[in-house]
Every structure is written in structure tokens, then in C-alpha cells.
Amino acid sequence: MSEKNREGKRTARERMAAEREKHKAAEKRRRALIVGASVVCVLALAAVIGVIAANAGKDDSSDSEGPAVAPSGAQGEDSLVIPVGKAGAASTLVVWEDFRCPACKSFEDTYRSTIHELTDAGRLRVEYRLATIIDGNLGGTGSRSAANAAACAQDAGKFVDYHDVLYQNQPAETDDAFSENAKLFELAAKVEGLDTPAFRSCVEDGTHNSWVAKSNDAFRSGGFTGTPTVLLDGKNIYQDQSMTPEKLKQQVQEAAKG
Structure with missing residues (x-):
């Protein structure tokens, strides 16, 4: 095999190796993005659940903060x-x-x-x-x-x-x-x-x-x-x-x- 052919094959292998590394890096970034997005979704869901739990059983008319001050003459x-x-x-x-x-x-x-x-x-x-x-x-x-x-x-x-x-x-x-x-x-x-x-x-x-x-x-x-x-x-x-x-x-x- 001529030196020129050997050099060509080596260059092709190197290009393939480089491509594989690029794909690996891209896949790694994709997985990182998916994990990051999942974490954000979980945190957002947790926040929503927290708000729902905090407001469970309440209505807009409820205002139980502070002592219940009864009007004059109230009984029972x-x-x-x-x-x-x-x-x-x-x-x-x-x-x-x-x-x-x-x-x-x-x-x-x-x-x-x-x-x-x-x-x-x-x-x-x-x-x-x-x-x-x-x-x-x-x-x-x-x-x-x-x-x-x-x-x-x-x-x-x-x-x-x-x-x-x-x-x-x-x-x-x-x-x-x-x-x-x-x-x-x-x-x-x-x-x-x-x-x-x-x-x-x-x-x-x-x-x-x-x-x-x-x-x-x-x-x-x-x-x-x-x-x-x-x-x-x-x-x-x-x-x-x-x-x-x-x-x-x-x-x-x-x-x-x-």
C-alpha cells in the first residue's frame, strides 16, 4: 500500500473518530438539557402543589387572621x-x-x-x-x-x-x-x-x-x-x-x- 493511501485511511479514521466524539458531546449536552428541564418541571409542579395545599379549604371570603371580635350583645x-x-x-x-x-x-x-x-x-x-x-x-x-x-x-x-x-x-x-x-x-x-x-x-x-x-x-x-x-x-x-x-x-x- 502506498504512503498516500495509508495517509488517506488514517485521515478518514481520524475524521470518523472526531465525528464520534462530536456525537458523544452532543448526546451528553442533550441529556443534560433533558435532566435540567425535568428538574425545572418538578420544581414548578412542587410550587403549584404548595400553593394549592396552602389554599386548600379556603375561599375568598375567609379572613381568620387575628382574634374573632364578636359584635356587641352577641350570644350563644x-x-x-x-x-x-x-x-x-x-x-x-x-x-x-x-x-x-x-x-x-x-x-x-x-x-x-x-x-x-x-x-x-x-x-x-x-x-x-x-x-x-x-x-x-x-x-x-x-x-x-x-x-x-x-x-x-x-x-x-x-x-x-x-x-x-x-x-x-x-x-x-x-x-x-x-x-x-x-x-x-x-x-x-x-x-x-x-x-x-x-x-x-x-x-x-x-x-x-x-x-x-x-x-x-x-x-x-x-x-x-x-x-x-x-x-x-x-x-x-x-x-x-x-x-x-x-x-x-x-x-x-x-x-x-x-
């Missing part, structure tokens, strides 16, 4: 009840409500005057308990903000009047208007003597937000199916299709007779 376990009416009344009506709940407005519009008549006569005691399920279902903070404002009105001795005004002026379920302090102040102006610096500060500071969150936790753990939940002496009358304001009045009057 954990002071979660706002009582209205004579303490010794023969009948007790427990009303779980959400200020953004259209069904709650319907109940209030239908039964408001009858309930006022019975409480004013000393025949019925009403225990109002507040929930924020619409915030949890649709987002926003209107349920919580309205409930906090109602608790602030309770501090001022104006709960019933402000409670009624909120329902009479309830926005559409998907409209989170109650999350705006300006709206809550506008409605407070409809209640004589309520729109004061103390009330405004209570609303702006969210003084009772943690109390509202605690009340909503009690609603969720109570096994109730929705709002309103209305219990007359322990019996769910809202589920009674035959119930009317007149029938409610009759039952309360009969209980008062003993």
Missing part, C-alpha cells in the same frame, strides 16, 4: 348569634343567611313583616347567624363585607334596620357591590343614626371579619345544605313547602299559649 356558642326579640319568648327562630343570597332576600321579603310583628309582641326570639357561601361560590367579598357591616350596625344597636336595608337593596347575585365600603355607607345613611365615624371605622377596618369567618365555619360544619336555613324551635320550616307567614304566626301564637 363562640358568641356567633345576633339575638333579636324577647329572651324568654316561647318560640325561637334560627335564621342562617348570606347577604348576597337571592333566596335569603326572597325569604326576608316574604316573612319580614310577620317576624317583626312577632318579635315586637314578645312571642318570638330570632337568632341571626351569618354565612358567606356566595363569596366562596362566586368569588368576591361582598358577603363578608356586608356581614361585617351588619355586625358593626349591631354594635350601634341598629342591626335589624340595617339588616333589612341590605336585603331591600341587595344587588344581583353576581354583582359584588357589597364589597365596596361606599355602597355599605350609602345604605347605612338610610338608617337613622347609623352612619357615624365609629360605624365607618368598624367597616373600613373589617373589625368583625374574623368573627364572620368563624360564623361561616360553623355553618359549613353544621351540615346545612344552603341559605337560608330557617329553624323554628329546631324544625327546618324553610323546607316545608306548605309554610306561609300566616302559618308561622299561627304556630308561634299556639306555642305562646302553652
Whole structure:
């Protein structure tokens, strides 16, 4: 074999060896990129899982930071009840409500005057308990903000009047208007003597937000199916299709007779 041929074969082998090294290096870089990308994906997934875990069981209305400051005169376990009416009344009506709940407005519009008549006569005691399920279902903070404002009105001795005004002026379920302090102040102006610096500060500071969150936790753990939940002496009358304001009045009057 000539020197020229040997030199040509050697050069070809060297080129092949060089190519193999290039392929090895490229493969090594590819594997490194795959491993690096996998690590990034794992870390990203871990971060997402961490966020999900951190928010598990929460809704937008929840604000349990700080102590639960109950409104003035609140009673019952954990002071979660706002009582209205004579303490010794023969009948007790427990009303779980959400200020953004259209069904709650319907109940209030239908039964408001009858309930006022019975409480004013000393025949019925009403225990109002507040929930924020619409915030949890649709987002926003209107349920919580309205409930906090109602608790602030309770501090001022104006709960019933402000409670009624909120329902009479309830926005559409998907409209989170109650999350705006300006709206809550506008409605407070409809209640004589309520729109004061103390009330405004209570609303702006969210003084009772943690109390509202605690009340909503009690609603969720109570096994109730929705709002309103209305219990007359322990019996769910809202589920009674035959119930009317007149029938409610009759039952309360009969209980008062003993």
C-alpha cells in the first residue's frame, strides 16, 4: 500500500473518530438539557402543589387572621348569634343567611313583616347567624363585607334596620357591590343614626371579619345544605313547602299559649 493511501485511511479514521466524539458531546449536552428541564418541571409542579395545599379549604371570603371580635350583645356558642326579640319568648327562630343570597332576600321579603310583628309582641326570639357561601361560590367579598357591616350596625344597636336595608337593596347575585365600603355607607345613611365615624371605622377596618369567618365555619360544619336555613324551635320550616307567614304566626301564637 502506498504512503498516500495509508495517509488517506488514517485521515478518514481520524475524521470518523472526531465525528464520534462530536456525537458523544452532543448526546451528553442533550441529556443534560433533558435532566435540567425535568428538574425545572418538578420544581414548578412542587410550587403549584404548595400553593394549592396552602389554599386548600379556603375561599375568598375567609379572613381568620387575628382574634374573632364578636359584635356587641352577641350570644350563644363562640358568641356567633345576633339575638333579636324577647329572651324568654316561647318560640325561637334560627335564621342562617348570606347577604348576597337571592333566596335569603326572597325569604326576608316574604316573612319580614310577620317576624317583626312577632318579635315586637314578645312571642318570638330570632337568632341571626351569618354565612358567606356566595363569596366562596362566586368569588368576591361582598358577603363578608356586608356581614361585617351588619355586625358593626349591631354594635350601634341598629342591626335589624340595617339588616333589612341590605336585603331591600341587595344587588344581583353576581354583582359584588357589597364589597365596596361606599355602597355599605350609602345604605347605612338610610338608617337613622347609623352612619357615624365609629360605624365607618368598624367597616373600613373589617373589625368583625374574623368573627364572620368563624360564623361561616360553623355553618359549613353544621351540615346545612344552603341559605337560608330557617329553624323554628329546631324544625327546618324553610323546607316545608306548605309554610306561609300566616302559618308561622299561627304556630308561634299556639306555642305562646302553652
